[in-house]
Amino acid sequence: MFMDGPYAFRVESEDGRNGQIAWGKRGEETAVGTVDVPTLLRSAIEAGRHVSEACRVRNWSGRDVKNLEEAIARTTV
Helix, strand or coil: CCCCCCEEEEEEECCCCEEEEEEEECCCCEEEEEEEHHHHHHHHHHHHHHHHHHHHHCCCCCHHHHHHHHHHHHCCC
């Protein structure tokens, strides 16, 4: 939960490359556009790696950091 959340976004692949992206409150996401799915995934993985590294540098750990690192490790583009 964050502020008025929980917020979520959803991407539904259309053809393996393009997909419809939607976001909003969880369960109420509204489609807003088309995205290149592999590019979005690569960007999300890179951002996750930066967050994970920043946590390691600060000696922050916990379930959320572990879950992030596990998700990055099992995601392929």
